[in-house]
Amino acid sequence: MCRFHIFLVAILVITSGQFIRAEQRPIEFKDMFAMGRVANAQISPHGKWVAYQATYYNVEDNSKNADIYLVSTDGKQHKRLTFDPKMDTSPRWSPEGDRLAFISNREGTSQVYLLNLKGGEARQATDIPTGVNSFNWSPDGNYFAVATDVYPEAESPSESAEMEEERSKDLATGKVIDNLLYRHWNSWRNGKYSHLVVVPVEGGEAVDITPGANDTPPISLGSD
Known part of the structure; x- marks a missing residue:
């Protein structure tokens, strides 16, 4: 290591x-x-x-x-x-x-x-409306496993993006907190969860394989 x-x-x-410099000088900001x-x-x-x-x-x-x-x-x-x-x-x-x-x-x-x-x-290679947080290859090289943030009630990233667009029209800025983990470090939870979706490398629909109100991978609450 x-x-x-x-x-x-x-x-x-x-x-x-x-x-690599011809002259030496103290390091600057x-x-x-x-x-x-x-x-x-x-x-x-x-x-x-x-x-x-x-x-x-x-x-x-x-x-x-x-x-x-x-x-x-x-x-x-x-x-x-x-x-x-x-x-x-x-x-x-x-x-x-x-x-x-x-x-x-x-x-x-x-x-x-x-x-x-x-x-x-x-x-x-992907066109996921909710974007890509992280990813990895499948062992056979035919698929990507992608982590993306979606609303748990949505059946697909596309549906989650549509929900996001509708909610953006709401001018109310208040937050309703009904969960102990309402903030992670310096960002507020916005009702979305990190889900794992599978996408063919050659293109195709993203399939959510971890539905529900849970984060995949789980959020780390440790200090390192």
């Missing part, structure tokens, strides 16, 4: 480019934003590559951008895979290791995008 952490630090140094934040490192099934996301911040514009990168486990090859100005995050390898799926908000809501590593542009 220690070696893996050292490897992630090495990636951060490579991507920032801010540590702006330098912290110039460095890329590395996250979601995922080793390929055959163990030769690591896919990860690097996020960069623009203080002047008060904005951020994340893209997907590849680095060989021997550190000799380094590739940038996405160049979109929006957020490309959470890369996940296909079981065969020939494709990468990731989450992007290129078209507004966060959806799963699919990139063939043999060439070509990334394509949108």
